[in-house]
Amino acid sequence: MRSESQPDYMRRLKLDADELANRRRFFGITQEDLERLGALRPVAERHMTSIIAGFYDLLLEHPRTREFLGDPQLVNRLQRAQQSYFLGLFDGRCDLAYVEDRLRVGHVHERVGLPLKWYLGAYNRYLQLSAAALRKELPLAEAQLAEASLQRLVFFDLALAVDTYVAAQIETVARHRAAVDELSTPVIRVFDRVLLLPLVGTIDSARAQGIMETVLKRVSDQEAKVMIIDIAGVAVVDTQVADHLLRATAAVRLLGASTILTGISPQVARTVVELGVDISAMHTRSRLADGIELALSLLGRKITAAAS
Amino acid sequence: MVSSIPVIRIRDTLLSAIQGDLSDRVAEAFQGDLLSRLERTGASGVLLDISALDIVDTYVARVLVETAQMARLMGAHTVLVGMRPEVAATLITMGQVLTGIDTALNVDDGLALLALPRR
Amino acid sequence: MIVLETCALPIDSEDDVVRVRTRVRDLAQRLGFDAFAVAAISTAASELTRNAWVHGHGGTATVEEVEEGGRHGVRLQFHDAGPGIADLPRVLKGGFSTRRSLGLGLSGTRRLVDDFEIESQCGVGTHIVVAKWARFGART
Numbered sequence: 009m010r011s012e013s014q015p016d017y018m019r020r021l022k023l024d025a026d027e028l029a030n031r032r033r034f035f036g037i038t039q040e041d042l043e044r045l046g047a048l049r050p051v052a053e054r055h056m057t058s059i060i061a062g063f064y065d066l067l068l069e070h071p072r073t074r075e076f077l078g079d080p081q082l083v084n085r086l087q088r089a090q091q092s093y094f095l096g097l098f099d100g101r102c103d104l105a106y107v108e109d110r111l112r113v114g115h116v117h118e119r120v121g122l123p124l125k126w127y128l129g130a131y132n133r134y135l136q137l138s139a140a141a142l143r144k145e146l147p148l149a150e151a152q153l154a155e156a157s158l159q160r161l162v163f164f165d166l167a168l169a170v171d172t173y174v175a176a177q178i179e180t181v182a183r184h185r186a187a188v189d190e191l192s193t194p195v196i197r198v199f200d201r202v203l204l205l206p207l208v209g210t211i212d213s214a215r216a217q218g219i220m221e222t223v224l225k226r227v228s229d230q231e232a233k234v235m236i237i238d239i240a241g242v243a244v245v246d247t248q249v250a251d252h253l254l255r256a257t258a259a260v261r262l263l264g265a266s267t268i269l270t271g272i273s274p275q276v277a278r279t280v281v282e283l284g285v286d287i288s289a290m291h292t293r294s295r296l297a298d299g300i301e302l303a304l305s306l307l308g309r310k311i312t313a314a315a316s
Numbered sequence: 317m318v319s320s321i322p323v324i325r326i327r328d329t330l331l332s333a334i335q336g337d338l339s340d341r342v343a344e345a346f347q348g349d350l351l352s353r354l355e356r357t358g359a360s361g362v363l364l365d366i367s368a369l370d371i372v373d374t375y376v377a378r379v380l381v382e383t384a385q386m387a388r389l390m391g392a393h394t395v396l397v398g399m400r401p402e403v404a405a406t407l408i409t410m411g412q413v414l415t416g417i418d419t420a421l422n423v424d425d426g427l428a429l430l431a432l433p434r435r
Numbered sequence: 436m437i438v439l440e441t442c443a444l445p446i447d448s449e450d451d452v453v454r455v456r457t458r459v460r461d462l463a464q465r466l467g468f469d470a471f472a473v474a475a476i477s478t479a480a481s482e483l484t485r486n487a488w489v490h491g492h493g494g495t496a497t498v499e500e501v502e503e504g505g506r507h508g509v510r511l512q513f514h515d516a517g518p519g520i521a522d523l524p525r526v527l528k529g530g531f532s533t534r535r536s537l538g539l540g541l542s543g544t545r546r547l548v549d550d551f552e553i554e555s556q557c558g559v560g561t562h563i564v565v566a567k568w569a570r571f572g573a574r575t
Binding site: 220221224225227228231232233255258259260261262263264265 | 399405420
Protein backbone atom coordinates (compact mmCIF):
# COMPACT_ATOMS: atom_id res chain seq x y z
CA MET A 9 0.00 0.00 0.00
CA ARG A 10 1.66 3.18 -1.12
CA SER A 11 0.73 6.29 0.79
CA GLU A 12 0.32 9.33 -1.44
CA SER A 13 1.67 11.69 1.16
CA GLN A 14 4.76 9.75 2.08
CA PRO A 15 7.56 12.23 2.75
CA ASP A 16 10.72 11.94 0.75
CA TYR A 17 12.72 10.07 3.39
CA MET A 18 15.30 8.97 0.83
CA ARG A 19 16.31 12.58 0.32
CA ARG A 20 15.87 13.70 3.89
CA LEU A 21 17.98 10.86 5.29
CA LYS A 22 20.46 11.41 2.48
CA LEU A 23 20.10 7.81 1.44
CA ASP A 24 22.11 7.75 -1.73
CA ALA A 25 24.43 5.09 -3.15
CA ASP A 26 27.25 6.26 -0.84
CA GLU A 27 25.18 6.09 2.29
CA LEU A 28 23.80 2.69 1.29
CA ALA A 29 27.33 1.34 0.79
CA ASN A 30 28.32 2.77 4.19
CA ARG A 31 25.41 1.16 5.96
CA ARG A 32 25.92 -2.21 4.29
CA ARG A 33 29.55 -2.16 5.32
CA PHE A 34 28.68 -1.17 8.87
CA PHE A 35 26.06 -3.87 9.27
CA GLY A 36 28.36 -6.38 7.61
CA ILE A 37 25.98 -7.31 4.82
CA THR A 38 27.92 -9.10 2.09
CA GLN A 39 26.94 -10.34 -1.34
CA GLU A 40 27.26 -13.82 0.13
CA ASP A 41 24.61 -13.04 2.74
CA LEU A 42 22.23 -11.85 0.07
CA GLU A 43 22.83 -14.88 -2.15
CA ARG A 44 22.35 -17.21 0.81
CA LEU A 45 19.03 -15.57 1.68
CA GLY A 46 17.99 -15.49 -1.98
CA ALA A 47 18.54 -19.24 -2.23
CA LEU A 48 16.28 -19.76 0.79
CA ARG A 49 13.30 -18.09 -0.79
CA PRO A 50 11.41 -21.38 -1.37
CA VAL A 51 11.88 -22.22 2.33
CA ALA A 52 10.63 -18.75 3.25
CA GLU A 53 7.58 -19.17 1.05
CA ARG A 54 6.71 -22.51 2.68
CA HIS A 55 6.89 -21.10 6.21
CA MET A 56 5.63 -17.64 5.54
CA THR A 57 2.04 -18.21 6.61
CA SER A 58 2.89 -19.77 9.95
CA ILE A 59 5.63 -17.24 10.76
CA ILE A 60 3.37 -14.31 10.06
CA ALA A 61 0.55 -15.93 12.03
CA GLY A 62 2.93 -16.36 14.99
CA PHE A 63 3.99 -12.77 14.63
CA TYR A 64 0.41 -11.53 14.80
CA ASP A 65 -0.34 -13.85 17.72
CA LEU A 66 2.22 -11.87 19.69
CA LEU A 67 0.69 -8.55 18.70
CA LEU A 68 -2.86 -9.72 19.34
CA GLU A 69 -2.28 -11.41 22.69
CA HIS A 70 -0.64 -8.33 24.12
CA PRO A 71 -3.31 -5.80 25.22
CA ARG A 72 -1.22 -2.71 24.37
CA THR A 73 -0.58 -3.75 20.80
CA ARG A 74 -4.03 -5.30 20.30
CA GLU A 75 -5.62 -1.86 20.49
CA PHE A 76 -3.77 -0.82 17.35
CA LEU A 77 -5.14 -3.85 15.54
CA GLY A 78 -8.80 -3.66 16.55
CA ASP A 79 -10.21 -3.97 13.04
CA PRO A 80 -10.00 -7.53 11.57
CA GLN A 81 -9.96 -6.02 8.07
CA LEU A 82 -6.94 -3.92 8.98
CA VAL A 83 -5.23 -7.04 10.32
CA ASN A 84 -5.94 -8.79 7.03
CA ARG A 85 -4.45 -5.96 5.05
CA LEU A 86 -1.42 -5.69 7.33
CA GLN A 87 -0.84 -9.43 7.07
CA ARG A 88 -0.70 -9.19 3.30
CA ALA A 89 1.73 -6.27 3.54
CA GLN A 90 3.71 -8.27 6.06
CA GLN A 91 3.99 -11.17 3.60
CA SER A 92 5.57 -9.01 0.97
CA TYR A 93 7.84 -7.48 3.60
CA PHE A 94 8.89 -10.93 4.81
CA LEU A 95 9.56 -12.29 1.34
CA GLY A 96 11.55 -9.13 0.62
CA LEU A 97 14.16 -10.40 3.06
CA PHE A 98 14.71 -13.35 0.71
CA ASP A 99 14.91 -11.40 -2.54
CA GLY A 100 18.68 -11.59 -2.49
CA ARG A 101 19.12 -7.84 -2.93
CA CYS A 102 19.81 -4.82 -0.78
CA ASP A 103 19.78 -1.85 -3.14
CA LEU A 104 18.17 1.60 -3.10
CA ALA A 105 14.81 0.22 -4.20
CA TYR A 106 14.95 -2.21 -1.26
CA VAL A 107 15.74 0.69 1.10
CA GLU A 108 12.83 2.73 -0.23
CA ASP A 109 10.52 -0.22 0.33
CA ARG A 110 11.74 -0.58 3.93
CA LEU A 111 11.28 3.13 4.66
CA ARG A 112 7.72 2.80 3.46
CA VAL A 113 7.07 0.01 5.95
CA GLY A 114 8.49 2.13 8.78
CA HIS A 115 6.41 5.10 7.67
CA VAL A 116 3.17 3.08 7.64
CA HIS A 117 3.73 1.88 11.20
CA GLU A 118 4.64 5.34 12.40
CA ARG A 119 1.48 6.69 10.79
CA VAL A 120 -0.84 4.24 12.60
CA GLY A 121 0.87 5.36 15.81
CA LEU A 122 2.51 2.08 16.75
CA PRO A 123 5.16 2.96 19.37
CA LEU A 124 8.71 2.10 18.42
CA LYS A 125 9.15 -0.29 21.37
CA TRP A 126 6.39 -2.63 20.12
CA TYR A 127 7.81 -2.43 16.65
CA LEU A 128 11.24 -3.52 17.90
CA GLY A 129 9.77 -6.27 20.09
CA ALA A 130 7.82 -7.65 17.15
CA TYR A 131 10.99 -7.80 15.10
CA ASN A 132 12.55 -9.91 17.80
CA ARG A 133 9.66 -12.39 17.52
CA TYR A 134 10.17 -12.38 13.77
CA LEU A 135 13.78 -13.47 14.15
CA GLN A 136 12.89 -16.23 16.62
CA LEU A 137 10.16 -17.68 14.42
CA SER A 138 12.38 -17.54 11.35
CA ALA A 139 15.25 -19.20 13.18
CA ALA A 140 12.98 -22.04 14.32
CA ALA A 141 11.78 -22.58 10.75
CA LEU A 142 15.34 -22.56 9.37
CA ARG A 143 16.44 -25.19 11.90
CA LYS A 144 13.59 -27.44 10.89
CA GLU A 145 14.61 -27.28 7.25
CA LEU A 146 18.41 -27.11 7.26
CA PRO A 147 21.39 -28.84 8.88
CA LEU A 148 22.40 -26.93 12.00
CA ALA A 149 25.59 -25.32 10.60
CA GLU A 150 23.77 -24.07 7.51
CA ALA A 151 20.81 -22.87 9.55
CA GLN A 152 23.16 -20.89 11.79
CA LEU A 153 24.80 -19.20 8.83
CA ALA A 154 21.40 -18.33 7.40
CA GLU A 155 20.24 -16.99 10.76
CA ALA A 156 23.29 -14.73 10.97
CA SER A 157 22.69 -13.40 7.46
CA LEU A 158 19.03 -12.81 8.24
CA GLN A 159 19.88 -11.07 11.47
CA ARG A 160 22.22 -8.65 9.71
CA LEU A 161 19.59 -7.74 7.16
CA VAL A 162 16.87 -7.39 9.81
CA PHE A 163 19.08 -5.06 11.85
CA PHE A 164 19.72 -3.05 8.71
CA ASP A 165 15.94 -2.78 8.27
CA LEU A 166 15.49 -1.80 11.90
CA ALA A 167 17.93 1.08 11.54
CA LEU A 168 15.86 2.36 8.62
CA ALA A 169 12.64 2.02 10.62
CA VAL A 170 14.15 3.96 13.54
CA ASP A 171 15.33 6.64 11.11
CA THR A 172 11.84 7.13 9.72
CA TYR A 173 10.41 7.36 13.23
CA VAL A 174 12.99 9.96 14.26
CA ALA A 175 12.51 11.97 11.06
CA ALA A 176 8.76 11.98 11.60
CA GLN A 177 9.17 13.12 15.22
CA ILE A 178 11.46 15.97 14.21
CA GLU A 179 8.90 17.04 11.68
CA THR A 180 6.16 17.02 14.32
CA VAL A 181 8.24 19.07 16.76
CA ALA A 182 9.02 21.62 14.07
CA ARG A 183 5.36 21.88 13.14
CA HIS A 184 4.32 22.40 16.74
CA ARG A 185 7.00 24.98 17.25
CA ALA A 186 5.85 26.90 14.19
CA ALA A 187 2.29 26.82 15.54
CA VAL A 188 3.41 28.07 18.96
CA ASP A 189 5.52 30.82 17.36
CA GLU A 190 2.56 31.93 15.36
CA LEU A 191 0.29 32.01 18.39
CA SER A 192 2.84 33.89 20.47
CA THR A 193 3.16 36.67 17.90
CA PRO A 194 -0.34 37.39 16.57
CA VAL A 195 0.14 40.37 14.30
CA ILE A 196 -3.18 41.99 13.31
CA ARG A 197 -3.76 44.52 10.59
CA VAL A 198 -5.94 47.22 12.19
CA PHE A 199 -5.90 49.73 9.39
CA ASP A 200 -4.30 50.28 6.04
CA ARG A 201 -0.54 50.17 6.74
CA VAL A 202 -1.05 49.92 10.52
CA LEU A 203 -0.28 46.65 12.33
CA LEU A 204 -0.95 45.69 15.93
CA LEU A 205 0.89 43.13 18.01
CA PRO A 206 -0.70 42.44 21.41
CA LEU A 207 1.98 40.74 23.52
CA VAL A 208 0.93 38.43 26.33
CA GLY A 209 2.94 36.46 28.87
CA THR A 210 6.64 36.26 29.46
CA ILE A 211 9.27 37.52 27.06
CA ASP A 212 12.62 35.76 27.19
CA SER A 213 15.51 36.17 24.76
CA ALA A 214 14.43 33.37 22.42
CA ARG A 215 10.89 34.68 22.20
CA ALA A 216 12.13 38.25 21.79
CA GLN A 217 14.20 37.18 18.78
CA GLY A 218 11.15 35.46 17.29
CA ILE A 219 9.03 38.54 17.92
CA MET A 220 11.56 40.77 16.18
CA GLU A 221 11.72 38.48 13.15
CA THR A 222 7.94 38.18 12.83
CA VAL A 223 7.43 41.91 13.26
CA LEU A 224 10.03 42.69 10.58
CA LYS A 225 8.60 40.15 8.15
CA ARG A 226 5.07 41.44 8.56
CA VAL A 227 6.05 45.11 8.30
CA SER A 228 7.96 44.32 5.12
CA ASP A 229 5.32 42.02 3.54
CA GLN A 230 2.45 44.40 4.22
CA GLU A 231 4.47 47.58 3.77
CA ALA A 232 3.18 48.81 7.11
CA LYS A 233 4.18 52.30 8.19
CA VAL A 234 3.26 51.88 11.83
CA MET A 235 3.66 48.91 14.14
CA ILE A 236 1.75 49.16 17.42
CA ILE A 237 3.05 46.87 20.16
CA ASP A 238 0.68 46.57 23.09
CA ILE A 239 2.39 45.31 26.23
CA ALA A 240 -0.58 45.48 28.63
CA GLY A 241 -0.52 41.67 28.87
CA VAL A 242 3.21 41.27 29.44
CA ALA A 243 3.80 39.80 32.89
CA VAL A 244 7.08 41.50 33.76
CA VAL A 245 8.73 44.47 32.13
CA ASP A 246 12.34 44.67 33.29
CA THR A 247 15.52 46.05 31.72
CA GLN A 248 15.84 42.95 29.54
CA VAL A 249 12.33 43.22 28.15
CA ALA A 250 12.72 46.97 27.66
CA ASP A 251 15.96 46.27 25.79
CA HIS A 252 14.23 43.75 23.50
CA LEU A 253 11.48 46.26 22.75
CA LEU A 254 14.05 48.94 21.99
CA ARG A 255 15.84 46.62 19.60
CA ALA A 256 12.63 45.71 17.81
CA THR A 257 11.82 49.41 17.49
CA ALA A 258 15.26 50.19 16.10
CA ALA A 259 14.96 47.32 13.60
CA VAL A 260 11.51 48.46 12.47
CA ARG A 261 12.95 51.92 11.91
CA LEU A 262 15.64 50.48 9.64
CA LEU A 263 12.88 49.17 7.41
CA GLY A 264 11.34 52.64 7.28
CA ALA A 265 8.41 52.23 9.68
CA SER A 266 7.58 53.53 13.16
CA THR A 267 6.74 51.69 16.35
CA ILE A 268 4.24 52.79 18.97
CA LEU A 269 4.34 51.12 22.37
CA THR A 270 0.99 51.02 24.16
CA GLY A 271 -0.49 49.45 27.25
CA ILE A 272 2.03 51.10 29.54
CA SER A 273 0.70 50.87 33.08
CA PRO A 274 1.78 53.16 35.92
CA GLN A 275 3.92 50.29 37.30
CA VAL A 276 5.68 49.80 33.99
CA ALA A 277 6.24 53.55 33.63
CA ARG A 278 7.74 53.59 37.13
CA THR A 279 9.97 50.58 36.48
CA VAL A 280 11.26 51.98 33.22
CA VAL A 281 12.15 55.32 34.77
CA GLU A 282 13.65 53.78 37.90
CA LEU A 283 15.75 51.39 35.84
CA GLY A 284 16.99 54.33 33.84
CA VAL A 285 16.01 52.76 30.52
CA ASP A 286 16.04 55.38 27.79
CA ILE A 287 12.89 54.97 25.78
CA SER A 288 12.81 58.55 24.56
CA ALA A 289 13.24 57.26 21.00
CA MET A 290 9.89 55.45 21.20
CA HIS A 291 6.37 56.68 20.74
CA THR A 292 4.48 55.51 23.81
CA ARG A 293 0.88 55.70 24.98
CA SER A 294 -0.92 54.31 27.96
CA ARG A 295 -4.05 53.19 26.15
CA LEU A 296 -4.24 51.20 22.95
CA ALA A 297 -6.98 53.52 21.61
CA ASP A 298 -4.62 56.49 21.92
CA GLY A 299 -1.93 54.50 20.18
CA ILE A 300 -4.22 53.83 17.23
CA GLU A 301 -5.05 57.52 17.02
CA LEU A 302 -1.36 58.37 17.07
CA ALA A 303 -0.74 55.81 14.32
CA LEU A 304 -3.38 57.43 12.15
CA SER A 305 -1.96 60.87 12.75
CA LEU A 306 1.46 59.58 11.65
CA LEU A 307 -0.26 58.58 8.40
CA GLY A 308 -1.83 62.03 8.16
CA ARG A 309 -5.33 60.76 9.01
CA LYS A 310 -7.64 61.14 11.95
CA ILE A 311 -10.82 59.75 13.40
CA THR A 312 -13.71 62.23 13.48
CA ALA A 313 -17.23 61.96 14.75
CA ALA A 314 -19.82 61.24 12.05
CA ALA A 315 -21.93 64.28 11.24
CA SER A 316 -25.37 63.77 12.76
CA MET B 317 37.64 54.06 -10.01
CA VAL B 318 34.07 54.19 -11.23
CA SER B 319 31.65 51.76 -9.59
CA SER B 320 29.28 49.74 -11.73
CA ILE B 321 26.27 50.93 -9.75
CA PRO B 322 24.05 53.23 -11.84
CA VAL B 323 22.80 56.49 -10.38
CA ILE B 324 19.62 57.85 -11.98
CA ARG B 325 18.46 61.41 -11.69
CA ILE B 326 14.74 62.09 -11.36
CA ARG B 327 14.07 65.83 -11.15
CA ASP B 328 15.73 66.94 -7.95
CA THR B 329 16.56 63.47 -6.65
CA LEU B 330 19.33 60.98 -7.30
CA LEU B 331 18.16 57.36 -7.18
CA SER B 332 20.46 54.41 -6.97
CA ALA B 333 19.49 50.75 -6.70
CA ILE B 334 22.49 49.01 -5.22
CA GLN B 335 22.82 45.52 -6.64
CA GLY B 336 24.74 42.36 -6.14
CA ASP B 337 27.53 41.47 -3.80
CA LEU B 338 28.85 44.78 -2.68
CA SER B 339 32.60 44.57 -2.16
CA ASP B 340 34.45 47.14 -0.07
CA ARG B 341 36.05 48.59 -3.16
CA VAL B 342 32.78 48.94 -5.06
CA ALA B 343 31.13 50.49 -1.98
CA GLU B 344 33.85 53.13 -1.72
CA ALA B 345 33.87 53.83 -5.45
CA PHE B 346 30.10 54.18 -5.36
CA GLN B 347 30.39 56.77 -2.58
CA GLY B 348 32.76 58.79 -4.76
CA ASP B 349 30.51 58.49 -7.83
CA LEU B 350 27.44 59.57 -5.94
CA LEU B 351 29.09 62.60 -4.36
CA SER B 352 30.45 63.85 -7.69
CA ARG B 353 27.00 63.40 -9.27
CA LEU B 354 25.62 65.41 -6.39
CA GLU B 355 28.13 68.15 -7.06
CA ARG B 356 27.34 68.24 -10.80
CA THR B 357 23.56 68.13 -10.46
CA GLY B 358 22.95 70.01 -7.24
CA ALA B 359 20.26 67.46 -6.37
CA SER B 360 18.54 67.98 -3.03
CA GLY B 361 17.61 64.37 -2.33
CA VAL B 362 19.23 60.95 -2.54
CA LEU B 363 17.42 57.61 -2.47
CA LEU B 364 19.58 54.57 -1.84
CA ASP B 365 17.55 51.45 -2.66
CA ILE B 366 19.16 48.46 -0.93
CA SER B 367 16.32 45.98 -1.40
CA ALA B 368 18.61 43.78 -3.51
CA LEU B 369 21.26 43.47 -0.80
CA ASP B 370 21.01 40.28 1.23
CA ILE B 371 24.14 41.02 3.27
CA VAL B 372 25.00 44.38 4.82
CA ASP B 373 27.93 44.10 7.19
CA THR B 374 29.22 46.81 9.51
CA TYR B 375 31.62 48.06 6.87
CA VAL B 376 28.95 48.58 4.21
CA ALA B 377 26.61 50.02 6.87
CA ARG B 378 29.29 52.54 7.78
CA VAL B 379 29.83 53.51 4.14
CA LEU B 380 26.07 54.08 3.77
CA VAL B 381 25.83 56.22 6.91
CA GLU B 382 28.92 58.22 5.96
CA THR B 383 27.60 58.75 2.45
CA ALA B 384 24.41 60.20 3.94
CA GLN B 385 26.44 62.48 6.23
CA MET B 386 28.62 63.67 3.34
CA ALA B 387 25.58 64.27 1.15
CA ARG B 388 24.02 66.26 3.96
CA LEU B 389 27.12 68.49 4.11
CA MET B 390 26.60 69.05 0.40
CA GLY B 391 22.98 70.03 1.02
CA ALA B 392 21.16 66.81 0.12
CA HIS B 393 18.83 64.68 2.22
CA THR B 394 19.44 60.91 1.96
CA VAL B 395 16.87 58.18 2.52
CA LEU B 396 17.78 54.50 2.73
CA VAL B 397 15.06 52.50 1.04
CA GLY B 398 13.85 48.88 1.10
CA MET B 399 16.10 47.24 3.65
CA ARG B 400 15.24 43.55 3.96
CA PRO B 401 13.92 42.21 7.31
CA GLU B 402 16.85 39.82 7.78
CA VAL B 403 19.35 42.59 7.09
CA ALA B 404 17.67 44.86 9.66
CA ALA B 405 17.64 42.07 12.27
CA THR B 406 21.31 41.29 11.65
CA LEU B 407 22.42 44.91 11.94
CA ILE B 408 20.43 45.43 15.15
CA THR B 409 21.80 42.22 16.65
CA MET B 410 25.30 43.52 15.96
CA GLY B 411 24.39 46.77 17.68
CA GLN B 412 24.47 48.75 14.44
CA VAL B 413 21.47 51.09 14.53
CA LEU B 414 22.47 53.37 11.62
CA THR B 415 21.95 56.63 13.46
CA GLY B 416 21.77 59.68 11.27
CA ILE B 417 20.19 58.20 8.17
CA ASP B 418 16.49 58.27 7.33
CA THR B 419 14.71 55.17 6.11
CA ALA B 420 11.67 54.26 4.03
CA LEU B 421 9.94 51.03 3.08
CA ASN B 422 9.99 51.66 -0.66
CA VAL B 423 10.90 54.24 -3.27
CA ASP B 424 7.39 55.74 -3.11
CA ASP B 425 7.64 56.37 0.62
CA GLY B 426 11.18 57.60 0.16
CA LEU B 427 10.09 60.20 -2.39
CA ALA B 428 7.25 61.26 -0.08
CA LEU B 429 9.72 61.67 2.77
CA LEU B 430 12.01 63.81 0.60
CA ALA B 431 9.07 65.99 -0.37
CA LEU B 432 8.33 66.90 3.27
CA PRO B 433 9.58 70.28 4.46
CA ARG B 434 13.21 69.99 5.58
CA ARG B 435 13.77 69.57 9.28
CA MET C 436 30.21 16.83 16.16
CA ILE C 437 30.78 15.33 12.72
CA VAL C 438 32.33 17.35 9.89
CA LEU C 439 30.48 16.39 6.71
CA GLU C 440 32.14 18.73 4.29
CA THR C 441 35.03 21.11 4.51
CA CYS C 442 36.44 23.73 2.21
CA ALA C 443 39.46 25.96 2.88
CA LEU C 444 39.56 29.34 1.18
CA PRO C 445 42.56 31.65 1.17
CA ILE C 446 42.16 35.21 2.42
CA ASP C 447 44.72 37.19 0.48
CA SER C 448 42.77 40.01 -1.07
CA GLU C 449 39.87 42.23 -0.25
CA ASP C 450 37.73 40.37 -2.81
CA ASP C 451 37.89 37.30 -0.60
CA VAL C 452 35.41 38.98 1.75
CA VAL C 453 32.73 38.58 -0.90
CA ARG C 454 34.00 35.16 -1.99
CA VAL C 455 33.91 33.68 1.52
CA ARG C 456 30.53 35.08 2.49
CA THR C 457 28.95 33.98 -0.80
CA ARG C 458 30.17 30.45 -0.15
CA VAL C 459 28.79 30.56 3.39
CA ARG C 460 25.45 31.92 2.22
CA ASP C 461 25.06 29.14 -0.36
CA LEU C 462 25.87 26.47 2.21
CA ALA C 463 23.47 27.90 4.81
CA GLN C 464 20.68 28.05 2.23
CA ARG C 465 21.36 24.47 1.17
CA LEU C 466 21.06 23.37 4.81
CA GLY C 467 17.61 24.91 5.10
CA PHE C 468 18.51 27.91 7.28
CA ASP C 469 15.76 30.54 7.27
CA ALA C 470 16.48 33.99 5.79
CA PHE C 471 17.40 35.46 9.19
CA ALA C 472 19.89 32.71 10.00
CA VAL C 473 21.38 32.88 6.49
CA ALA C 474 21.92 36.63 6.85
CA ALA C 475 23.40 36.19 10.34
CA ILE C 476 26.02 33.58 9.44
CA SER C 477 26.88 35.21 6.08
CA THR C 478 27.36 38.57 7.75
CA ALA C 479 29.50 36.94 10.44
CA ALA C 480 31.61 35.43 7.65
CA SER C 481 31.96 38.84 6.06
CA GLU C 482 33.06 40.49 9.33
CA LEU C 483 35.54 37.78 10.24
CA THR C 484 37.08 37.54 6.77
CA ARG C 485 37.57 41.27 6.72
CA ASN C 486 39.01 41.10 10.21
CA ALA C 487 41.55 38.47 9.08
CA TRP C 488 42.43 40.52 6.02
CA VAL C 489 42.68 43.97 7.61
CA HIS C 490 44.05 43.12 11.04
CA GLY C 491 45.63 39.71 10.42
CA HIS C 492 47.17 40.54 7.02
CA GLY C 493 45.39 37.57 5.45
CA GLY C 494 45.10 33.89 6.29
CA THR C 495 42.55 31.17 5.63
CA ALA C 496 38.83 30.71 6.07
CA THR C 497 37.54 27.17 6.48
CA VAL C 498 33.87 26.65 5.72
CA GLU C 499 32.43 23.44 7.11
CA GLU C 500 29.12 21.63 7.14
CA VAL C 501 28.77 19.94 10.52
CA GLU C 502 26.23 17.72 12.23
CA GLU C 503 25.56 17.16 15.89
CA GLY C 504 22.60 15.44 17.51
CA GLY C 505 20.71 15.32 14.23
CA ARG C 506 21.09 19.03 13.62
CA HIS C 507 23.08 20.49 10.77
CA GLY C 508 25.19 23.55 11.08
CA VAL C 509 27.76 25.78 9.47
CA ARG C 510 31.12 26.07 11.19
CA LEU C 511 33.66 28.67 10.14
CA GLN C 512 37.30 28.83 11.15
CA PHE C 513 39.54 31.79 10.56
CA HIS C 514 43.30 31.59 10.91
CA ASP C 515 45.69 34.45 10.50
CA ALA C 516 49.32 34.97 11.40
CA GLY C 517 48.91 38.67 12.09
CA PRO C 518 49.93 40.67 15.15
CA GLY C 519 47.15 39.20 17.32
CA ILE C 520 44.71 41.10 19.50
CA ALA C 521 46.30 42.74 22.52
CA ASP C 522 43.23 43.54 24.58
CA LEU C 523 40.86 40.69 23.82
CA PRO C 524 38.32 41.25 26.65
CA ARG C 525 37.90 44.87 25.66
CA VAL C 526 37.50 44.06 21.96
CA LEU C 527 34.87 41.42 22.75
CA LYS C 528 32.95 43.83 24.96
CA GLY C 529 32.51 46.10 21.97
CA GLY C 530 33.09 49.76 21.53
CA PHE C 531 36.74 49.17 20.69
CA SER C 532 36.87 51.46 17.75
CA THR C 533 39.36 50.61 15.08
CA ARG C 534 39.41 52.59 11.90
CA ARG C 535 37.76 50.06 9.65
CA SER C 536 35.19 48.26 11.70
CA LEU C 537 33.46 50.75 14.02
CA GLY C 538 34.51 48.45 16.85
CA LEU C 539 31.39 46.37 16.37
CA GLY C 540 33.11 43.71 14.29
CA LEU C 541 33.96 41.02 16.82
CA SER C 542 31.52 41.81 19.60
CA GLY C 543 28.67 42.15 17.12
CA THR C 544 29.65 39.00 15.26
CA ARG C 545 29.62 37.05 18.49
CA ARG C 546 25.92 37.83 18.93
CA LEU C 547 25.10 36.60 15.41
CA VAL C 548 26.28 33.03 15.97
CA ASP C 549 25.48 30.16 18.36
CA ASP C 550 29.08 29.20 19.17
CA PHE C 551 32.06 31.54 19.29
CA GLU C 552 35.64 30.78 20.29
CA ILE C 553 38.68 32.93 19.90
CA GLU C 554 42.36 32.39 20.58
CA SER C 555 44.81 35.18 19.98
CA GLN C 556 48.44 35.53 20.82
CA CYS C 557 50.46 38.68 20.28
CA GLY C 558 52.95 38.21 17.50
CA VAL C 559 51.60 34.75 16.60
CA GLY C 560 48.13 35.28 15.21
CA THR C 561 44.45 34.75 15.78
CA HIS C 562 42.19 31.72 15.42
CA ILE C 563 38.44 32.20 15.54
CA VAL C 564 35.83 29.43 15.34
CA VAL C 565 32.11 30.18 15.03
CA ALA C 566 29.11 27.99 14.34
CA LYS C 567 25.45 28.46 13.63
CA TRP C 568 22.92 25.64 13.75
CA ALA C 569 19.83 25.06 11.67
CA ARG C 570 16.66 25.27 13.67
CA PHE C 571 15.40 21.94 14.86
CA GLY C 572 13.46 20.32 12.05
CA ALA C 573 14.87 22.46 9.26
CA ARG C 574 14.83 20.56 5.99
CA THR C 575 18.19 19.43 4.81
